[in-house]
Amino acid sequence: MSLGRRIYFITGASGFIGRRLCTRLVAQGAEVRALVRSTEKVGSTLPGLILVAGDLGSPKTYASALSGSDVVIHLAGEAKFGNGPQFRQSNFLATTALLAAVKDQVPGLSRFVFVSTFGAVDRAPTDLCREPVDETYPSHPCTDYGRSKWEAEVAVRESSLPWCIVRPTPVVGAEMKLRSHLAVFVRSAMSGGLLSRFAFPGRFSFLHVDDLVEALILTSTHPEAVNRIFFAAGHPIALGQVFAWAAPNAVRVPLAWAADLLRPVMRWLPFQARALLYDALTASDAALQGLGWSPRHGPRESVEEVIQAERRRSDFYFPPAGLTLLTGAASGLGAALAVKLADMNRRLILVDKDEDGLAAMLSGHPAVVKRVVCDLSRDDELNRLLTSPIWGGEGIDEVFACAGFGARGPVTQLNGITQVNIFLVNLVSRVRLCHHAALVMTSRSFGRIVLISSSSAYQALPYMAAYAASNAALLSFGEALWGEMEGSGVEVLTVCPGGMSTRFQERAGVLVLPNERLDTPETVADAILLAVKRKQGPVLKVGIRSKGMDFIARLLPRRMRVRLWKRLMGMLR
Structure with a gap:
C-alpha cells in the first residue's frame, strides 16, 4: 500500500515498535516526523525521516513539528507492568498534553491513533477466562500502568479529534527489550530455570511487531477505523509450549490438572497465577480482521525469532x-x-x-x-x-x-x-x-x-x-x-x-x-x-x-x- 505524501507524526519513534513503524512508513512513501528524546537513537539516514528532539510532556518542544501532519500515532509511554505514580505522568498526563498540542497545531488532522494495551482492560476477578477478551469487554485494570492507559483512552475518546485506539497484546520480536515477557520466558527455559520446568496451560496472545505495524498503518487510513477501538492479538499459544520450543529436551511437569482443580477458587488467585494456568491474556482481533488485517506471523515463527535472538545473546x-x-x-x-x-x-x-x-x-x-x-x-x-x-x-x-x-x-x-x-x-x-x-x-x-x-x-x-x-x-x-x-x-x-x-x-x-x-x-x-x-x-x-x-x-x-x-x-x- 502506498501512503503517497501523507505526513505522519510518531511519538516513541526510537522504541522497539517505533523504529519498525517509521521504517515501514518511509518505505511506503510517507514523510515521517519522529519524536525522540535523543536524535541519535534513530537512524537519520532514512530518506523521508525527520527527527524531532523533544519531551512528550512539554509540547512547546515539538509543537511546531506537528503542523501540517495528516496522522499522529502515539506510541510513547511508560510500558512496564506495575504500579507507581510515574505511570500516570508518562501515560495519561503526557497524552493529554499531546492531544492539546494536536488540537492547536493540526486543525485538519485525519487520524489520531493511540496505542494502548491489553492492561487497560484486564480480566475481571470473576471471569473464568473461557473466552478471549474483545472490544465490548468492560475495563478492570489491575495495575497503575493499566489504569493510566485507560485514563488516556478516555481522554482520546473525549477529544474532538478523529481517533482510533489499538490495544495490542504482548508484542514480540528479535529486538524486544531484554526484560520483556517472552524474552524472559525463553531465557528461563534455555537456562533451565525452575519456572520453565512446568508445562503451564495458560495461553498468551503474542503479537509479532511487524503485524502490529501493519495494524497501525491500516487503522491510520481505513475510513471504517475512525472513532473505534481494536484489539490486535495474534495467535494464542500456551506458555508451556513456548518453554518446549525454547528447550525441547527438558522434562516438564504437566499442570492442566492443577488448572482444573483450582478453577472454583481462581477468582482469589493472584493475576500472575491466573495468567499461567488459564487463558487470561487472550484477546479477539475479529474486529480488526474485519478491516482486512490478519497476522502474518504464526506463533512458532514469532517465538522462534525471539529464541534465535536469545541464543545470540548467550x-x-x-x-x-x-x-x-x-x-x-x-x-x-x-x-x-x-x-x-x-x-x-x-x-x-x-x-x-x-x-x-x-x-x-x-x-x-x-x-x-x-x-x-x-x-x-x-x-x-x-x-x-x-x-x-x-x-x-x-x-x-x-x-x-x-x-x-x-x-x-x-x-x-x-x-x-x-x-x-x-x-x-x-x-x-x-x-x-x-x-x-x-x-x-x-x-x-x-x-x-x-x-x-x-x-x-x-x-x-x-x-x-x-x-x-x-x-x-x-x-x-x-x-x-x-x-x-x-x-x-x-x-x-x-x-x-x-x-x-x-x-x-x-x-x-x-x-x-x-x-x-x-x-x-x-x-x-x-x-x-x-x-x-x-x-x-x-x-x-x-x-x-x-x-x-x-x-x-x-x-x-x-x-x-x-x-x-x-x-x-x-x-x-
Whole structure:
C-alpha cells in the first residue's frame, strides 16, 4: 500500500515498535516526523525521516513539528507492568498534553491513533477466562500502568479529534527489550530455570511487531477505523509450549490438572497465577480482521525469532553473522582480531588512518563489508564515521576500539599538540564511539563494546604521562560503562594488555630491552575472544606484566610508585 505524501507524526519513534513503524512508513512513501528524546537513537539516514528532539510532556518542544501532519500515532509511554505514580505522568498526563498540542497545531488532522494495551482492560476477578477478551469487554485494570492507559483512552475518546485506539497484546520480536515477557520466558527455559520446568496451560496472545505495524498503518487510513477501538492479538499459544520450543529436551511437569482443580477458587488467585494456568491474556482481533488485517506471523515463527535472538545473546557468534566495527584494524592487535573474527565468519567494518595498510588488510576477503579511512584525532573525520549509514539498517552489534598511540618524553619536551592528540585518540574518540554505539545497541537490547586500554592504566608513568593518563581514564570510563550497561543486553569489556610485539614501541620511542618477552598480538587477541565468550567483565588483564603492574599499584604508596616508575622509564630512553 502506498501512503503517497501523507505526513505522519510518531511519538516513541526510537522504541522497539517505533523504529519498525517509521521504517515501514518511509518505505511506503510517507514523510515521517519522529519524536525522540535523543536524535541519535534513530537512524537519520532514512530518506523521508525527520527527527524531532523533544519531551512528550512539554509540547512547546515539538509543537511546531506537528503542523501540517495528516496522522499522529502515539506510541510513547511508560510500558512496564506495575504500579507507581510515574505511570500516570508518562501515560495519561503526557497524552493529554499531546492531544492539546494536536488540537492547536493540526486543525485538519485525519487520524489520531493511540496505542494502548491489553492492561487497560484486564480480566475481571470473576471471569473464568473461557473466552478471549474483545472490544465490548468492560475495563478492570489491575495495575497503575493499566489504569493510566485507560485514563488516556478516555481522554482520546473525549477529544474532538478523529481517533482510533489499538490495544495490542504482548508484542514480540528479535529486538524486544531484554526484560520483556517472552524474552524472559525463553531465557528461563534455555537456562533451565525452575519456572520453565512446568508445562503451564495458560495461553498468551503474542503479537509479532511487524503485524502490529501493519495494524497501525491500516487503522491510520481505513475510513471504517475512525472513532473505534481494536484489539490486535495474534495467535494464542500456551506458555508451556513456548518453554518446549525454547528447550525441547527438558522434562516438564504437566499442570492442566492443577488448572482444573483450582478453577472454583481462581477468582482469589493472584493475576500472575491466573495468567499461567488459564487463558487470561487472550484477546479477539475479529474486529480488526474485519478491516482486512490478519497476522502474518504464526506463533512458532514469532517465538522462534525471539529464541534465535536469545541464543545470540548467550553465544554472540551464533549465526547469522553480525557486524563488527574495528578501529586500528590495519596493524597490531586490531589486525590480529580482524583475522580471527573473519575466521569466525563475522562481517567486518575496518577503520584505520593508514589507507595503504587498510587496503592490504584481509584484501579480497568476503568478511570485509567496508573499509573506512579515518584519523580519530580529527573531529571532522570522527563525525563522518559516527554519522555514516553503517550505523543504520541492520546495525553494528560489536565494536572493538583498538586504535591508540603514545609518545615518550618529558611533558616539557614533547610537542603539546602530540600530547593532546594522545588524549583525542586514546580517550575522546573512544568515549564518543561508545556513546554512539551504546545508544544504538541499547535500543536493540543487544551489543558488545570492547575497549583496548593498557597496563599503563594502573600507574602514573613519568616520560609517558599523557599516554598513561589517557589509558587510566579509559579504564575508569570502561568500568563505569560496564556498570551502566549491566542488564541492558549490551556487554562492555575493557582490556589492559601488557607489552605487545607491535610497532608501538618504535613509534612511541620506547626501548625494547634485550631478552624482553612481549606478547604477540595473536596471543592477546585469543585471550580477548575467550574473555568475551565467557562474558568476562568489566576488566581483562592480559599477561604477567599487566597483572604485575596492577599488583604494584595496589601495594606501594603513590609517591614510591611514581619514583620507581620514573627510574624504570628512564632506563627505556
